[in-house]
Amino acid sequence: MSSMDAAKSRISIRLNQQQLELIDRTLKGGLAESREELLHLALKEYAAKREGAARG
Amino acid sequence: MAEMDRKLVEERILQPGTGKALEVRKGQILRIEQASGNQCVDFNCFNLHDYKEFMHCGRTRTVHGFNPTEGDFLWSAPPRENAMLYILKDTVKRNDVLFPRCSAFLYESAYGFDVHTNCHDIQAEAQREYGLTPDDVHDSFNFFMCTEVAMDGRATITRQNTKAGDHVDLLAMMDVLAIPNVCGADVMRTSNFALKPVKISIFEATEEDLAAVPDVPRMKSQRVPSQFRNATIKATRELTADPGYVPEFANTPIVEEEIVIELDAAERALFEDHARRDLYGDDDGAAFRDIFFTWWEERFLNAHSGAPSTASGKAT
Structure with missing residues (x-):
């Protein structure tokens, strides 16, 4: 659901073992401490890149 | 000049409507050269020691785009995916990996010729010298062929503007059987509506030539036949299920x-x-x-x- 009612909303992401392996290997690079933290980082950087591009 | 120092191994002229299978050893350079200009050259390439490894236009297209040129490699098909040849020099920089070879079917269906020079049959005839069958002809790398992708997604052929002496130098990264053929499309714009001879030379590469090749990554996934679950080449035409297959x-x-x-x-x-x-x-x-x-x-x-x-x- 895309409700924004709650202060915090939860999203369940289904990932297979290969996708999780890629995430875990990415974590070894030191970008984040956990899978969840990496997902948060990805959202922020993804959005920042596009918003930066939109601003020119 | 590195080119002046190269030792010439072999030189020949390919006449219109013909092709030639050539053994090019690792470290040798195959030069495909316009003898008079404006001639497309179709090309197949096999590992000389294992014909089941062959140049793959799809892989090459994925890595280098629709018009591979100087600085690009010709790759073999999965699961080998080896760099077979390196394009050391390309004086024109217009080659094609979008179009398939022309074939007899095309000339019969579109022009009414049931026998006509065509790249598939020329290629097959040249490769026959090494025991390969018409079914072994693979997708063609088309040197000097000018193609474009239109806005509607269709690929089109345009005329070329090449001169005598224009050439592509291909440095062999492994021992290969290289088969250039003089494209037989005389009623199409591929070679500007005329068939012309092509000059072929093989040189020993110089140290300077070899030093110009970029490092190529070596991956675990680049497999060899000894790693295949079925390493034996199938020798019958009929397909039947293996009852022991798991x-x-x-x-x-x-x-x-x-x-x-x-x-x-x-x-x-x-x-x-x-x-x-x-x-x-x-x-x-x-x-x-x-x-x-x-x-x-x-x-x-x-x-x-x-x-x-x-x-x-x-x-x-």
């Missing part, structure tokens, strides 16, 4: 698990701004997965389409 697909079964993340209001707003609702509707998880892997590709993937990066950084 499938061994890698990493199966594919099993998913759920990761739950919590977004604060600001993050939620970011997510809503960028979620691809057009593709995923109300499926937040699928939309977030798309964001994550798109981010990953942008941050970590060095080359498009999973192509191996080369030291030159030229892979596109």
Whole structure:
């Protein structure tokens, strides 16, 4: 659901073992401490890149 | 000048409507040269010691785009995926890996010729010297062929503007059987409506030539026949099921698990701004997965389409 009612909303992401392996290997690079933290980082950087591009 | 120092091994003229299978050893250079200009040259290439490894236009196209040229490699098909030849020099820089070889069917269906010079049959006839069959002819790398992709997605052939002496130098990264043929399309614009001879030379590469080749990554996934579950080449035409066959697909079964993340209001707003609702509707998880892997590709993937990066950084 895309409700924004709650202060915090939860999203369940289904990932297979290969996708999780890629995430875990990415974590070894030191970008984040956990899978969840990496997902948060990805959202922020993804959005920042596009918003930066939109601003020119 | 490195080119002046090269030792000439062999030189010949390919007449219109013909091709020639040539053994080119690792470290030798095959030069395909316009004798008078404006002639397309179709090309097949096999590992000289294992004909089941052959040049793959699809792989080459993925790594280097629709018009591979100087600084690019000609790759073999999966699961080998080896650099077979390196384009050391290309004076024209217009080659094609979009179009298939022309064939007898084309000339009969479009022009009414049931016998006509065509790249498939020329290629097959040249390769026959080495025991290969017409079915072994593979997708053609088309040197000097000018093609374009139109806005409607269709590929089209345009005329070329090459002169006598224009050439491509291909440095062999392994021992290969290289088979150039003089494209037989005289009623098409491929070679400007005329068939002309082509000059072929083989040289020993100089140290300077060899030093110009970028490093090529070596991957565990580049397999050799000894790693195949069925390494024996099938010798019958009929296809029959192996009663002892047990499938061994890698990493199966594919099993998913759920990761739950919590977004604060600001993050939620970011997510809503960028979620691809057009593709995923109300499926937040699928939309977030798309964001994550798109981010990953942008941050970590060095080359498009999973192509191996080369030291030159030229892979596109």
